[in-house]
Amino acid sequence: MALKYTVLGAGAMGLRFGVLLQELAGAKVDFVDNWAPQVETIKQQGGVYVSRDHENRHLVPINIYSPEEYDWAPDVLIVFAKQMTLSDLLQRSAHFFRPDHQYVFSGMNGMGHIEKINHYFPKEHVVAGTCLIGTVLNKAGDVDFIGKSGAGSINLAPQVGEPDERVKQIVEDFTTANINPHLNDNFYGTLLTKVVFNSVINTICTLFEIQMGQFIDYDGAEKLGKQLINEAFDVAERAGIQLLSTREEEWQTIKYVSEVTNPLHYPSMYQDMSKNRPTEVDYINGYIYDLGKKYNYEASTHDFLRNLVHLAENTRKFRQN
Known part of the structure; x- marks a missing residue:
């Protein structure tokens, strides 16, 4: 059975990971975002419009919340914020963090996010990766997955130690979701x-x-x-x-x-x-x-x-x- 996920940052990449986990891996997924137009638009539409390479635009029902509205305890948090907004998102979401048993995966661009995540979660529960996956947020509530189904891949690694059973389950769920993860032990x-x-x-x-x-x-x-x-x-x-x-x-x-x-x-x-x-x-x-x-x-x-x-x-x- 797939793990339970909450996506922090429902932008282009956050939506892609969450939608694929929901649709292909059968995972329970919620989305939390600190950009009010995104939250309000998706709620009004009853979901997010998803296209692939500008075609087959369709509505995918998802659950989305502002940080203050949300209070659920997932197994894994998937973090895809912009570097400049991450501190605000984490601070506003901290009330539903359970660092003793929750794990965090982040595939953000750039460097600097790991230190911010470590302020809330121990290194032993942090997994990070890098994504060769193209996705575009056309506007609030409207995302375009670039590339054919299964296109792209990610490299990921635990911050410290060997991959434990939770990390292996994350990789298994990502594989089922057609995200093509490649696990290694070279974090930085x-x-x-x-x-x-x-x-x-x-x-x-x-x-x-x-x-x-x-x-x-x-x-x-x-x-x-x-x-x-x-x-x-x-x-x-x-x-x-x-x-x-x-x-x-x-x-x-x-x-x-x-x-x-x-x-x-x-x-x-x-x-x-x-x-x-x-x-x-x-x-x-x-x-x-x-x-x-x-x-x-x-x-x-x-x-x-x-x-x-x-x-x-x-x-x-x-x-x-």
Whole structure:
């Protein structure tokens, strides 16, 4: 029997995980979100509208609540908030946390969320992963799963220790839900490997407002990508973090996902930028640069791109509505 889940952060990825667990794994799933329009819209509709690759839009009934409305004790919390809003969501949800027996899985972008989660949950109950899955929140109450059924995958690892029976059950449920989890024991290497991926594809696609397939179509994409990859790997080596891939394998992953898996996908950072929301660039390229500085290494290309993204954010206020 599947575990009971509560999704904290019913945005694009939170909805995808929760809906798939509900529909394919038969899990009991609730959703909690601190964005009021999302909660209100889904309640009014009686569910969330789900499409796949812009087609077959249909209503999926789900249970959604604001943090203050909710008071149920699931087995597992799935956390998919933006880095900038996570502290607020956790604080407002703390009344239904049961850290002595609940586990937490998070597949958020960037770095910084684990420390916030550890404020409420012991490391022994924390599992984190990275998602090569494209999903778009078109508007409140309307989500689009990018890629065919079963497209994409996740890498995940327990924060400390060997995977216990609860972690194995999470992996089993994710497998049944067609999320394609790959379990390993390299926690920080797992997280940082995805940060490297995002530092290339999310940031460049956002700056030029392009899809992943449009980036990889450029004959200079490999040179751009490898410059960022090499700097990030230099930082990881100095920090003593073993990544899950080699430099060449990381480029090949970016190339494959951009060409084959999600060529029509606009990354989440672009989605934030296009809706005039703050981006997570400080938790991605900025994190790589700041980590390098601790070891007297200048990941200058990452710092340059971080500032370009902030420049692009700032200039949007001059655009005509």
